[in-house]
Amino acid sequence: MSRELCFLTIAEAGRRFRSGDLSPVALTEAFLARIAEINPRIDAYLLVTADAALAAARTAETELAAGRDRGPLHGIPVAFKDNIETAGIRTTAHSRVLLDHLPAADAAVVEKLKAAGAVPLGKLACLEFAHGAPSPDQAFPPARNPWNPDHGFTGGSSTGSGAAVAAGLAMAALGTDTGGSIRNPAALCGTAGLMPTYGRVSRRGVIPYAFSLDACGPLAWTVEDCALVLGAIAGFDAADPGSADLPVPDFTAGLGRGVAGARIGVLRHFFEDDMVADREMAASIDAALEVLAGLGARVSEARVHPLMDYHDVKTLIGEAEFFAAHEADWLARAGDFGASLQYRTAEGAMIPAVDYLQAQRARRHLATEMDAMFDDFDVLVTATVLDPAPPMARDGGGPRARKPNLTQPFNVAGVPALSVCTGFNAAGLPLAMQIAGRAFDEAAILGVGHAYESATPHRDRRPQL
Amino acid sequence: MIRARLADLFAAADLAIGDDDLDRMVALVEENLAAGERVRRLVERYDEPAFGLPGRRRAAP
Numbered sequence: 001m002s003r004e005l006c007f008l009t010i011a012e013a014g015r016r017f018r019s020g021d022l023s024p025v026a027l028t029e030a031f032l033a034r035i036a037e038i039n040p041r042i043d044a045y046l047l048v049t050a051d052a053a054l055a056a057a058r059t060a061e062t063e064l065a066a067g068r069d070r071g072p073l074h075g076i077p078v079a080f081k082d083n084i085e086t087a088g089i090r091t092t093a094h095s096r097v098l099l100d101h102l103p104a105a106d107a108a109v110v111e112k113l114k115a116a117g118a119v120p121l122g123k124l125a126c127l128e129f130a131h132g133a134p135s136p137d138q139a140f141p142p143a144r145n146p147w148n149p150d151h152g153f154t155g156g157s158s159t160g161s162g163a164a165v166a167a168g169l170a171m172a173a174l175g176t177d178t179g180g181s182i183r184n185p186a187a188l189c190g191t192a193g194l195m196p197t198y199g200r201v202s203r204r205g206v207i208p209y210a211f212s213l214d215a216c217g218p219l220a221w222t223v224e225d226c227a228l229v230l231g232a233i234a235g236f237d238a239a240d241p242g243s244a245d246l247p248v249p250d251f252t253a254g255l256g257r258g259v260a261g262a263r264i265g266v267l268r269h270f271f272e273d274d275m276v277a278d279r280e281m282a283a284s285i286d287a288a289l290e291v292l293a294g295l296g297a298r299v300s301e302a303r304v305h306p307l308m309d310y311h312d313v314k315t316l317i318g319e320a321e322f323f324a325a326h327e328a329d330w331l332a333r334a335g336d337f338g339a340s341l342q343y344r345t346a347e348g349a350m351i352p353a354v355d356y357l358q359a360q361r362a363r364r365h366l367a368t369e370m371d372a373m374f375d376d377f378d379v380l381v382t383a384t385v386l387d388p389a390p391p392m393a394r395d396g397g398g399p400r401a402r403k404p405n406l407t408q409p410f411n412v413a414g415v416p417a418l419s420v421c422t423g424f425n426a427a428g429l430p431l432a433m434q435i436a437g438r439a440f441d442e443a444a445i446l447g448v449g450h451a452y453e454s455a456t457p458h459r460d461r462r463p464q465l
Numbered sequence: 466m467i468r469a470r471l472a473d474l475f476a477a478a479d480l481a482i483g484d485d486d487l488d489r490m491v492a493l494v495e496e497n498l499a500a501g502e503r504v505r506r507l508v509e510r511y512d513e514p515a516f517g518l519p520g521r522r523r524a525a526p
Contacts, residue, residue: 334478
């Protein structure tokens with residue numbers, strides 16, 4: 001029974017709360033029991049806030065019984081990537097540097113979820129400062145992929161967010177995304193994951209990676225649940241200088257409309273020419289496009305600049321901004337950084353100011369080109385990752401060359417992008433596609449993702465733990 | 466010069482770095498400098514306004 005409750009969607013749990021068939025306290029107790037049972041095998045949580053969760057669940061139960069309904073997140077158990085600050089609750093960003101960090105205030109997204117009545121289960125593992133790589137010298141073990149807990153990598157950097165949602169240890173989790181850190185773990189763990197438009201969700205209280213690229217958004221089992229969480233966390237915040245002062249629509253309003261007539265552009269060159277995706281991954285995307293075409297979408301090829309151009313721009317901006325954000329700690333206590341991040345941080349110090357600025361200028365050209373694509377297409381589809389979950393790296397984290405990835409273009413362009421599970425390979429590991437849209441049109445990509453999920457059986461399969 | 470600057474940087478942070486890792490760091494820095502050269506291909510002579518925060522840009526009426 002406990003397992004079944006933990007595999008409900010947010011939408012299903014909300015319906016059961018309101019029919020009196022399920023209580024927030026019972027649901028929260030089920031999640032806490034499952035975390036106690038499963039988390040030691042996958043290390044998704046760094047910290048479980050059981051007392052706070054039960055208190056919030058009791059409040060939600062009382063309020064719902066009294067008819068005071070805060071909306072679709074009321075009584076729903078959620079968790080936060082540990083680079084998102086929580087008042088009085090340790091927030092480490094998975095780093096020894098912040099082992100004693102007790103924030104004075106909640107991040108804006110935590111404030112909003114609490115105001116929506118959500119139940120905070122705890123803090124989730126991530127790559128160190130959302131940018132390192134697993135190495136044995138870190139303060140906490142890395143999260144492991146529920147589809148292959150013995151040695152599977154979750155994807156990063158929102159490692160625990162992907163693992164927790166897939167394993168049924170949270171109904172939704174917040175992650176952050178600077179070059180793919182929501183969508184990569186969503187893809188490798190088989191969940192849905194949404195990077196909202198740059199500026200849609202406040203980053204106040206999110207420990208930065210790169211100021212001009214960072215976004216915060218949800219991972220959940222279904223696209224519909226991502227839409228529900230986005231509705232709770234989106235909105236203008238004057239304390240975030242990148243925040244956009246735009247109205248927040250009901251992101252679920254168009255989910256039932258289907259995709260008949262929708263114009264879908266396929267960025268095939270990203271995963272066939274610029275980089276080459278695994279055969280089963282590519283086949284699953286082709287099959288997904290056939291499903292969407294069968295639902296009435298108009299599918300055709302699209303082309304933008306090569307992936308390498310986006311990669312160059314993202315690397316120069318991201319590494320330089322990361323060093324700017326973390327320079328003081330690195331110079332004062334670099335030995336507290338994990339081995340991988342010691343080297344990556346030093347890279348940022350060596351990027352000339354003029355190269356950073358030329359990358360920002362180039363970014364404008366790439367973003368303008370991407371914006372123009374949405375004159376011809378409602379959404380763009382490409383792969384999220386090239387390969388299913390790889391084994392966990394065990395090299396201890398020396399200096400490592402990086403390759404272009406398929407998620408960076410949408411961070412560079414500042415447009416929203418969603419990862420959706422497209423099935424499983426022969427080894428039982430999740431496959432995925434990525435759906436991107438015009439700035440502030442999250443509703444369009446959520447609509448396409450929901451139509452695809454509704455037409456396929458992939459949401460019925462969960463990892464066996 | 467890159468090697469010497471990196472060595473100074475690691476010394477300033479009181480971090481030890483071995484020769485092999487220093488070689489690999491030099492290669493990464495050289496690759497980033499090459500990326501800096503490549504992005505200039507995407508930029509025209511006077512194509513300002515160069516950039517703005519996308520949120521603000523798109524939030525403007």
